[in-house]
Amino acid sequence: MTAAVEGSPPLRMTRARRNALLQSEPVQGLALISPTFFYALILLVLPILVVIAHSFWTQHYLTIDRTFTLENYRVALTEPIYRDLLWRSLYISLTVSLFTVILAYPIAYFISFHGGRHKSLWLFLITIPFWTSYLLRVMSWKVILGYNGVLNSGLMGLGIIDEPSTALLYNTSAVIITLTHAWAAFAILPIFVSLEKVDRTLVEAATDLGDGPLRSFLRVTLPLSAPGVISAALIVMIPTVGDYVTPKLVGGKDGVMIANAIQAQFGKAANWPLGAALSVTTMLIVTLMAGATVLIIRALQRLAR
Amino acid sequence: MRARRFLPGGWLSAYAFLYIVFLYLPVIFLPIFSINTAPTPKFPLAGYTLKWYEDLPNTPALLDAAWNSLVVGVSASVLATVLGILAARSITRYRYPGRRTINGLIMAPLVLPEVIVAISMLLVMLQLGLSLSLFTVVLGHVLVCIPYSMTVLTSGFEGFDRSLEEASADLGESAFGTFRRVTLPMVAPAIISSLLVCFTISLDEFIIAFFLTGTEATLPIYIWGQLRFASKLPGVLALGTLLLVASFLLMTIAEILRRRAARRTQNEGGLYA
Numbered sequence: 001m002t003a004a005v006e007g008s009p010p011l012r013m014t015r016a017r018r019n020a021l022l023q024s025e026p027v028q029g030l031a032l033i034s035p036t037f038f039y040a041l042i043l044l045v046l047p048i049l050v051v052i053a054h055s056f057w058t059q060h061y062l063t064i065d066r067t068f069t070l071e072n073y074r075v076a077l078t079e080p081i082y083r084d085l086l087w088r089s090l091y092i093s094l095t096v097s098l099f100t101v102i103l104a105y106p107i108a109y110f111i112s113f114h115g116g117r118h119k120s121l122w123l124f125l126i127t128i129p130f131w132t133s134y135l136l137r138v139m140s141w142k143v144i145l146g147y148n149g150v151l152n153s154g155l156m157g158l159g160i161i162d163e164p165s166t167a168l169l170y171n172t173s174a175v176i177i178t179l180t181h182a183w184a185a186f187a188i189l190p191i192f193v194s195l196e197k198v199d200r201t202l203v204e205a206a207t208d209l210g211d212g213p214l215r216s217f218l219r220v221t222l223p224l225s226a227p228g229v230i231s232a233a234l235i236v237m238i239p240t241v242g243d244y245v246t247p248k249l250v251g252g253k254d255g256v257m258i259a260n261a262i263q264a265q266f267g268k269a270a271n272w273p274l275g276a277a278l279s280v281t282t283m284l285i286v287t288l289m290a291g292a293t294v295l296i297i298r299a300l301q302r303l304a305r
Numbered sequence: 306m307r308a309r310r311f312l313p314g315g316w317l318s319a320y321a322f323l324y325i326v327f328l329y330l331p332v333i334f335l336p337i338f339s340i341n342t343a344p345t346p347k348f349p350l351a352g353y354t355l356k357w358y359e360d361l362p363n364t365p366a367l368l369d370a371a372w373n374s375l376v377v378g379v380s381a382s383v384l385a386t387v388l389g390i391l392a393a394r395s396i397t398r399y400r401y402p403g404r405r406t407i408n409g410l411i412m413a414p415l416v417l418p419e420v421i422v423a424i425s426m427l428l429v430m431l432q433l434g435l436s437l438s439l440f441t442v443v444l445g446h447v448l449v450c451i452p453y454s455m456t457v458l459t460s461g462f463e464g465f466d467r468s469l470e471e472a473s474a475d476l477g478e479s480a481f482g483t484f485r486r487v488t489l490p491m492v493a494p495a496i497i498s499s500l501l502v503c504f505t506i507s508l509d510e511f512i513i514a515f516f517l518t519g520t521e522a523t524l525p526i527y528i529w530g531q532l533r534f535a536s537k538l539p540g541v542l543a544l545g546t547l548l549l550v551a552s553f554l555l556m557t558i559a560e561i562l563r564r565r566a567a568r569r570t571q572n573e574g575g576l577y578a
Contacts, residue, residue: 029399033407036392036451040411043448047425054428107324110317122321124560129328131556133509135525136545139532140331143338143346150334153347184328235416242418244512249532259420266424266516276428279421286418 054276064272072277082261082278089258089282090289092172093241096179097187097233097293103180104187104232109221111188112195123192130185138249141178145169145250170252178246183239187232194228195221219304226301233297234290241286258282335549339542346538357543367544370527374508377439377523381446382503388447389454389499394488396455397462408455415452422449423516430517437519445513450503457502457559461495461566495566501559505552524548 055072058065076082111122129137144150145168152164168174198221206216244259251257258278265275334346339358343351361367396408414422423445430441469491473483489496511525518526528544531537 025399026401029395029401029404032399033392033395036388036411037407039388040413040448040451043426043429043444044414044422045410047422047429050428050432051421051425103324106317106320110321114317120564125325126328128553128556129332131505131509132332132549132552133511133525133528133545135509135511135528136335136549137331139541139545140334143334144331146346148345148347150347157349181327181331184324238416239418242420244420259418262420262424263516266427272428275424279424282418283421 051276051279054273055280057273059271059273072274073281075274076277076281082258085256085258085261086278086282086285088172088256089241090285092175092179092257093237093243093286094289095176096183096240097236099176099180100183100187100236101191101229101232104184105191105229108188108191108195108228112192112198123189126188127185130182134182135245137182138178138246141174141181142169142250145174145177169250171254172251174250174252175246175255175257178250179240179243182246183236186235190231190235191225191228194225194231198224223301223304226297230294230297233293237290237293238286241282332549335542336546339539339546341539344536344539346542357539358547360540361543361547364540366522367527370522370524373439373521374524377442377446377514378504378507380443381450381507382500384443385447385450385454385503386458386496386499389451389458389503390496392451393455393458393462397459398467411455412452414449419449419512420516423513426513427516437517439518439521439523441517441519442514442523445517446503446507446510449510449513450506453502453506454499457499457563458492458495460563461492461498463567492566494562498559498562498566501555501562505555505559508548509552 054064056068056070058067058069058071076086107126111119115122142149146152147164147166147169149164149169151168152161155161156164202220202224203216206220207213211219241257242259242262243257244263247255247257247260262275262278262282265271265278269275337350338346340353340355341350342354392408392411396404426441426445426448427437430437430444435441469487470483473487474480478486509525510523511529514523514526515529522530524544528541531541
């Protein structure tokens with residue numbers, strides 16, 4: 001390589017050097033990324049700022065009164081209907097992320113430690129259902145859990161129940177089951193990545209020093225994979241809190257979540273500032289909950305060592 | 306020496322099998338009930354028929370929605386991939402301050418609740434006086450596709466041997482020429498893979514399209530409208546099955562290409578280094 005450089009005519013060398021001086025690495029890198037960066041800035045950051053601004057304003061029919069007010073936040077936090085929806089959404093997203101992580105961990109462990117040559121095939125198998133339409137996956141749960149659904153007709157066919165159960169669909173559990181299924185693949189990938197990074201010799205060392213398989217798992221592998229568990233929990237928790245489709249299709253009256261209320265404010269109810277305040281409140285609370293989750297997992301990780 | 310592992314592999318394999326069943330089972334009911342004669346989805350099946358599929362091409366609203374989805378999907382995947390190429394190239398090739406922050410911002414739509422992304426874009430578009438149309442849907446889809454495009458492309462660009470490009474520059478090729486004649490052929494599979502992934506996402510995306518479209522429906526919006534009528538369910542199941550097969554094929558091709566791209570950059574880079 002160096003031989004080629006030294007052998008090239010001097011004219012070209014100076015041109016290359018001038019180019020290198022004019023276009024330093026940071027300048028080139030920033031110039032290259034700027035279109036994408038500005039796209040995200042204009043269509044993500046700016047809109048979020050606009051939402052935050054709206055949350056402090058008031059709507060009078062078709063006009064927006066831009067006097068600063070905290071009234072929307074008072075309504076969002078104290079009106080029983082919104083408070084309940086907020087709590088339910090947080091409860092659902094916390095439960096779903098707990099379930100997905102617990103269900104996903106053994107799979108990630110299996111692929112990482114026992115996957116052998118077929119690791120990438122396993123990962124592909126697991127991500128495939130995720131690439132099918134979310135709407136259709138939620139709908140298939142409706143087909144399974146419905147009054148005339150697969151589960152009811154199956155249980156009746158087996159003679160376990162006499163008449164279809166209405167307890168399966170249109171409640172919080174239906175929402176939790178559907179979301180746990182929908183987000184399964186998302187939790188596996190980060191846990192798998194962190195398990196891959198676990199130094200296998202450390203596990204061997206623990207075993208050599210007399211730790212049993214369970215003990216060496218609890219004291220070496222599990223704590224070392226904590227970063228993956230943290231990202232898996234967050235990657236499920238934050239988006240599910242604002243899920244709209246699942247509660248609407250399988251949640252019924254008892255499974256309504258905050259996103260449905262936010263949508264109503266931008267649709268029928270036409271109260272943008274209240275919708276904005278509900279969005280901002282949801283984001284803030286889910287951020288706090290995510291932060292608390294990180295702290296708890298880190299504390300458990302220290303305890304285990 | 307192999308360390309003994311927590312939980313024998315046999316139990317884990319059984320669990321893995323059950324987990325795969327849990328993942329795939331709900332999805333499999335769509336094709337099963339789409340060939341059922343009875344309109345209600347329950348066992349035992351009443352009989353086999355393809356009439357729900359035969360009805361699909363005779364539904365003008367569905368054909369319109371399919372065309373709209375195609376237009377949106379192609380535009381969004383091309384735009385997102387172009388923006389993804391620029392960003393992925395910058396992230397993998399250059400080192401500069403603020404790199405991680407900018408990357409984090411670009412990847413952020415992946416971990417934000419979609420409803421909030423959708424309504425904030427809706428507010429800005431209405432403020433800017435843009436009328437809602439398929440164009441606004443494309444703008445939204447590009448934003449949510451870029452993170453996926455970036456993931457596919459960085460895995461294709463990483464491990465790419467820089468000395469190949471340096472050699473090309475040293476031999477007098479311009480920056481653009483180097484990109485076109487050296488970089489592009491190496492990363493072409495990753496780019497096609499990114500296009501397919503983005504198209505699949507756009508084809509299936511509902512929330513953003515739901516908020517940002519005017520009167521024109523995309524396929525998921527059409528399906529959403531049909532879901533209100535129990536009698537329309539078999540048709541929706543048939544359409545869903547077709548979409549399922551399309552997504553599956555697109556993703557399989559995308560994955561094969563992504564792997565080929567990763568292998569190509571690593572192997573050939575190693576050969577010439």
